[in-house]
Amino acid sequence: MIADVFHFSFTVSDLERSIRWYTEVLGLELVLRQRQDNDYTRTLVGIPDAVLEIAQLRIPGAPPRHSTHMLELVQYLRPAGDTVELRTTTVGVAHLALMVDDVHARHARMRAQGVVFRNPPVAIAEGANAGGFSCYFTDPDGITLELLQPSPARLAALGLAG
Structure with a gap:
């Protein structure tokens, strides 16, 4: 049985x-932050000479469930990784959706910081998140991220309405 999500990671x-x-x-x-230059890591990733530099991050104020972090960023120092185009249509490419309480204000602030968005916040017209707003953007490596502002009804259904 899978119990929960421990963390997720981007290279x-x-x-x-x-x-x-x-x-x-x-x-x-x-x-x-840690360097992983050990036999365990090389066995885990299946790369005999792997050396990784890792950063673990969390959402401030969010209580930990099972881990001290929710996101792990990994840089392969050895062997260095390849850079490829991370189109959302490419099989295996993932994205991370981050829940926000005011997607329009967050979008404006992040645009002012130079973040490249694929779209401004759009109203979600169908599906489980109907009534909310969402927008896609990319990190410095082209990894797709999403800002999602759930509707009041969705928040209530999740037990998060105040």
Whole structure:
């Protein structure tokens, strides 16, 4: 049985740049930084000479459920990774949706910080999130992220309405 989500991870090209972006632009909090240069990691990732630099981040004020972090950023120091186009139509490409309480204000603030958005906040007209708003944007490596403002009805259904 799968009990819950522990964390998720993105491979990045420049860990320092990504830490700055995810903390300064998104407001996440750096929990831990570490280098993984050991047999366990090489076995886990299936790369005999792997050396990884890792940053673990969390949403400030969000109580931990099972882990101290929700996002892990990984830079492969050895072997260096390839840079590929991360189109949302490419099989295997994922995105992360972040719930916000005012998508329009967050969108405006992030645009002023130079974030490239695919679209302004759009009203969600159908499906489970109908009545909310959403927009897609990318991080410095082209990883797709989403800002999602749920509708009051969706928040109530999730037990989050105040």
